[in-house]
Amino acid sequence: MTTLTLSRALNEGLRKALENDPKVLIMGEDVGKLGGVFRVTDGLQKDFGEARVIDTPLAESGIVGTAIGLALRGYRPVCEIQFDGFVYPAADQIISQLAKMRYRSRGHVSLPVVIRIPCGGGIGAVEHHSESPEVMFAHTAGLRVVACADPADAFAMIQQSISSDDPVIFFEPKRRYWDKGEVDTANGVLNALPFDRAKTVLAGTDVTLLCYGPLVRTCAESALAARQDGRSIEVIDLRSLSPLDEDAICASVRKTGRCVVAHEAPVYAGLGAEIAARVTERCFYHLEAPVLRVGGFATPYPPSRLEDHYLPDLDRILDAVDRTFGY
Amino acid sequence: MTVESGAATAAAQSQQAQSQLTQSQQAQPQQAQPQQPLADQPPPERPEAAGGFVQLLTPEGERIDHPDYPLDLSAADIRDLYRDLVLVRRIDTEAIALQRQGELGIWASLLGQEAAQIGSGRALSPDDMVFPTYREHGVAWCRGIDPVKLLELYRGVSHGGWAPEEHKFGLYTIVIGSQTLHATGYAMGIQRDGAVGGDPASAGRPAEAVIVYFGDGATSQGDVNEAFVWASVFNAPVVFFCQNNQWAISEPLEKQSRIPLYQRARGFGFPGLRVDGNDVLACFAVTQKAMQAAREGQGPTLIEAFTYRMGAHTTTDDPTRYRLASELEVWKLKDPIERVRAYLVRTGLAEPEFFADVEAEAKQVGARVREACRTMPDPPPLSIFDNVYAEPTAILRAEREQYAAYLDSFETGAGR
Numbered sequence: 001m002t003t004l005t006l007s008r009a010l011n012e013g014l015r016k017a018l019e020n021d022p023k024v025l026i027m028g029e030d031v032g033k034l035g036g037v038f039r040v041t042d043g044l045q046k047d048f049g050e051a052r053v054i055d056t057p058l059a060e061s062g063i064v065g066t067a068i069g070l071a072l073r074g075y076r077p078v079c080e081i082q083f084d085g086f087v088y089p090a091a092d093q094i095i096s097q098l099a100k101m102r103y104r105s106r107g108h109v110s111l112p113v114v115i116r117i118p119c120g121g122g123i124g125a126v127e128h129h130s131e132s133p134e135v136m137f138a139h140t141a142g143l144r145v146v147a148c149a150d151p152a153d154a155f156a157m158i159q160q161s162i163s164s165d166d167p168v169i170f171f172e173p174k175r176r177y178w179d180k181g182e183v184d185t186a187n188g189v190l191n192a193l194p195f196d197r198a199k200t201v202l203a204g205t206d207v208t209l210l211c212y213g214p215l216v217r218t219c220a221e222s223a224l225a226a227r228q229d230g231r232s233i234e235v236i237d238l239r240s241l242s243p244l245d246e247d248a249i250c251a252s253v254r255k256t257g258r259c260v261v262a263h264e265a266p267v268y269a270g271l272g273a274e275i276a277a278r279v280t281e282r283c284f285y286h287l288e289a290p291v292l293r294v295g296g297f298a299t300p301y302p303p304s305r306l307e308d309h310y311l312p313d314l315d316r317i318l319d320a321v322d323r324t325f326g327y
Numbered sequence: 328m329t330v331e332s333g334a335a336t337a338a339a340q341s342q343q344a345q346s347q348l349t350q351s352q353q354a355q356p357q358q359a360q361p362q363q364p365l366a367d368q369p370p371p372e373r374p375e376a377a378g379g380f381v382q383l384l385t386p387e388g389e390r391i392d393h394p395d396y397p398l399d400l401s402a403a404d405i406r407d408l409y410r411d412l413v414l415v416r417r418i419d420t421e422a423i424a425l426q427r428q429g430e431l432g433i434w435a436s437l438l439g440q441e442a443a444q445i446g447s448g449r450a451l452s453p454d455d456m457v458f459p460t461y462r463e464h465g466v467a468w469c470r471g472i473d474p475v476k477l478l479e480l481y482r483g484v485s486h487g488g489w490a491p492e493e494h495k496f497g498l499y500t501i502v503i504g505s506q507t508l509h510a511t512g513y514a515m516g517i518q519r520d521g522a523v524g525g526d527p528a529s530a531g532r533p534a535e536a537v538i539v540y541f542g543d544g545a546t547s548q549g550d551v552n553e554a555f556v557w558a559s560v561f562n563a564p565v566v567f568f569c570q571n572n573q574w575a576i577s578e579p580l581e582k583q584s585r586i587p588l589y590q591r592a593r594g595f596g597f598p599g600l601r602v603d604g605n606d607v608l609a610c611f612a613v614t615q616k617a618m619q620a621a622r623e624g625q626g627p628t629l630i631e632a633f634t635y636r637m638g639a640h641t642t643t644d645d646p647t648r649y650r651l652a653s654e655l656e657v658w659k660l661k662d663p664i665e666r667v668r669a670y671l672v673r674t675g676l677a678e679p680e681f682f683a684d685v686e687a688e689a690k691q692v693g694a695r696v697r698e699a700c701r702t703m704p705d706p707p708p709l710s711i712f713d714n715v716y717a718e719p720t721a722i723l724r725a726e727r728e729q730y731a732a733y734l735d736s737f738e739t740g741a742g743r
Contacts, residue, residue: 106487
């Protein structure tokens with residue numbers, strides 16, 4: 001076991017992938033000498049060369065579009081989108097091309113492309129640097145959408161995503177890049193949970209709290225705080241946002257009878273809506289209360305001096321938990 | 328206007344354009360030379376860079392020479408090109424009729440663009456990769472794609488469905504310009520595989536290159552411009568083949584560009600040229616040369632094939648709302664097939680029986696395509712769930728099971 005930051009764990013995972021498969025490429029803006037604005041690709045170009053760690057021109061559609069071409073040629077490109085709010089210029093290439101090529105070709109074509117996106121707020125940034133666009137991609141058939149929340153998962157899930165024959169949108173919680181955790185770098189991904197499975201972070205009996213990415217730590221802290229009030233919260237890190245690990249979600253809700261979903265993205269038409277509908281369908285007779293959601297407001301992301309109001313924090317999450325006991 | 332005065336005017340325009348080029352070069356401030364070796368060498372000047380185009384066969388069927396494009400095709404080769412032209416036009420005609428009869432949902436006709444497609448398509452080597460739009464029926468023909476596969480798409484039976492690597496022909500791409508980036512990325516893959524000539528790693532394997540097709544309207548798309556940037560800075564072995572058919576549905580070329588399209592290449596740092604897109608021999612020659620340059624590591628070329636969309640954009644379009652019938656009449660005189668026929672007849676390179684044989688074959692191909700289209704079954708309903716992911720997800724499996732049960736609930740078995 002090694003103690004690594006989440007950023008470093010991603011770096012180690014990418015390094016392993018580059019070592020294990022000569023077809024793996026890294027491409028994006030500033031991923032070479034600079035090592036990416038968050039240093040996730042630090043040192044990789046030096047060790048693997050400019051042909052495999054490619055500083056691209058500054059155009060997101062070009063990054064994803066040429067990655068598709070490289071994948072058609074047999075490569076496994078890992079694209080870095082510098083910030084969440086910069087992914088939209090690549091939307092056509094991701095949604096209309098990358099996601100649909102297998103279907104369009106009736107299975108003749110696989111596009112094993114990973115698109116890494118630092119996501120979420122909480123870093124005091126300017127506009128377009130704090131967004132959570134995951135549901136746009138979760139709504140797109142043909143894409144896998146995952147989010148890591150801790151260094152161990154970051155290390156394993158990036159490698160699992162690169163090994164996947166499906167295109168993967170890989171969300172990284174940017175305000176957790178410097179969180180530290182134990183990572184089993186020696187054993188690679190051998191003992192890792194499959195990347196489309198949810199993980200129980202804290203077991204509990206009274207209410208199921210579903211979360212992913214940057215809010216996993218917030219939710220775990222909320223659960224620990226609630227213990228002092230005698231309330232037992234089960235915190236589940238979804239990890240895979242598309243497809244959802246419905247079995248894990250429903251098993252927990254059937255046990256607790258209550259469910260709260262937390263995400264930074266706006267509640268309206270967010271992932272929580274889909275989860276609430278599915279939990280209601282499958283766990284109707286186990287529910288003691290409606291599934292509640294806590295998340296961003298139905299507004300654009302606010303100026304950073306207001307982001308603490310926008311982002312669900314410990315108190316807002318526990319407020320939602322309290323409300324599920326009001327039924 | 329006499330021929331002489333026309334030539335004189337063209338020459339004057341040529342001089343003017345060249346002096347403008349010189350001035351603009353002089354006007355550029357002295358800057359540090361970019362790092363890329365490509366940018367150190369300005370694209371070579373070409374005679375046609377002043378506004379004319381490369382032409383090897385006039386509309387009247389007269390064979391003319393061009394110093395940069397010596398052509399070494401046998402009589403049999405040219406007869407084969409003629410056969411291709413006639414057959415793809417016949418397939419196109421059949422498809423339009425099938426749409427009118429309700430057998431196809433829509434059809435995008437290639438009428439008028441046969442020479443651009445057959446000329447460029449036949450210039451490719453088997454190892455080259457093609458990225459088409461949705462109108463490249465002639466190129467598809469050259470790559471051995473059964474025309475019935477194309478009809479599948481327009482009938483709504485599939486979204487494509489051929490194996491791109493098997494034919495080295497990508498899937499039809501409907502969003503305008505997206506495929507130019509795929510082509511450029513693929514070409515970057517060729518570089519990484521050491522399959523570009525001159526690369527020490529290429530020893531023993533044939534050099535490869537990519538050609539990507541798009542239209543005049545697509546040149547306004549961000550993706551196309553990004554592909555130009557990428558291809559240029561990475562010196563990727565890709566040829567950009569723009570069929571300028573003058574119309575993007577209802578919008579004429581002047582809505583897309585203030586300068587001739589091929590001249591855009593210069594700003595991106597690679598050569599561009601214009602070819603008579605209705606001249607199958609010229610399209611063959613310029614494509615062959617540009618592909619060879621790409622294979623040898625000389626980077627991208629933009630070819631603007633100057634042609635005309637003689638039909639509607641698709642069968643749902645009505646060109647009478649936006650363009651004059653007289654324009655079509657002018658272009659009919661430049662028909663891509665008639666000039667080859669005139670050449671073959673006048674030079675005695677083909678006998679009357681040859682033309683009769685081609686006509687008979689066209690009828691056969693047309694009849695086969697028609698029959699195959701009319702008898703093409705709809706795909707089974709549950710195939711809707713296939714090939715979304717490498718392995719179906721739990722959600723897909725559940726939806727599939729639910730829908731299968733729903734279909735089975737009909738007593739008539741109407742579902743499956």
